Amino acid sequence: MLDRWSEHPVRPVPVRCPASVAMAVVPLLIAIAARLTPLSSLLASGSARAFDFQVWRPLVFSLTTSSVISAVLTGLLLVLIGYQIEPMIGSVQFAFLYLLCGVGGSAAISLAGVLYSFEGSMCGLFGLMAASAVVKYVQKQDIRADIVLLTMFIIWAIVVGSNTWVADIGAVVVGAVSGWAWLQTRWSSYLRQLGAGLAVLAVCLVALVVTWVM
Numbered sequence: 001m002l003d004r005w006s007e008h009p010v011r012p013v014p015v016r017c018p019a020s021v022a023m024a025v026v027p028l029l030i031a032i033a034a035r036l037t038p039l040s041s042l043l044a045s046g047s048a049r050a051f052d053f054q055v056w057r058p059l060v061f062s063l064t065t066s067s068v069i070s071a072v073l074t075g076l077l078l079v080l081i082g083y084q085i086e087p088m089i090g091s092v093q094f095a096f097l098y099l100l101c102g103v104g105g106s107a108a109i110s111l112a113g114v115l116y117s118f119e120g121s122m123c124g125l126f127g128l129m130a131a132s133a134v135v136k137y138v139q140k141q142d143i144r145a146d147i148v149l150l151t152m153f154i155i156w157a158i159v160v161g162s163n164t165w166v167a168d169i170g171a172v173v174v175g176a177v178s179g180w181a182w183l184q185t186r187w188s189s190y191l192r193q194l195g196a197g198l199a200v201l202a203v204c205l206v207a208l209v210v211t212w213v214m
Contacts, residue, residue: 019091020082023098024075027063027121031071034118040066045106046116052212058110058204061117061167062102062124074121081128089182094128096197097178101127101171103204108170109163110211119164126150126168127175134179174200 034040043064045057065071078098086094105123133146150172157165181196 017082017086019095020079020086023095024078027065028071028075030063031065031068034066040118044116044118045109047110047113047211048115058103058106058208059099061106061120062099064118065121066118071121074125078125085128085132097131098124098128100178100197100201101175103201104174105167105171107204107207109167110208112166114163114166117163117167120167123167123171127171130172130175131179134176135183138183
């Protein structure tokens, strides 16, 4: 008599995370293109008056980085985090959240008066980590490692004199709020989930508009 497990072996279902891979590859391509073209001047964010009302800048801020090495390292971390988060919330919402955290980072540097930044890829990563930490906290999981890691990254940015720490904090705040909003709407309709995300986006854009008109 054949063993039923040998007749019907259990095969692991491959986890597909297309949004994670895409969000990891695009900043690398942008970093390479920025070395060959004036792309950085078109996509950078900040409080410079020349950037006022150019809405595409905050929307793509999380895809920007001037360092190929930074793009590779950030991409690897993003894929690792994506394998945990993307199957839970879906590819579309994962990509939206990644870009949304970049908008939060862009709003933060504009409010802080940072004139120019082309280092937004870490914003998306930190925002995703913050959203994941909020979800794990509500589920009574240990988030001390998440807090320590985020704190270390931000302190390192401050120590080396980078102005990206301001954007990182903005992204963490937006990511945490988005994680909480997802928990409130995860059993609701897709439109309600989308509405929660758009509400967070609207707040960030209003903050940006305030800096543009002042």
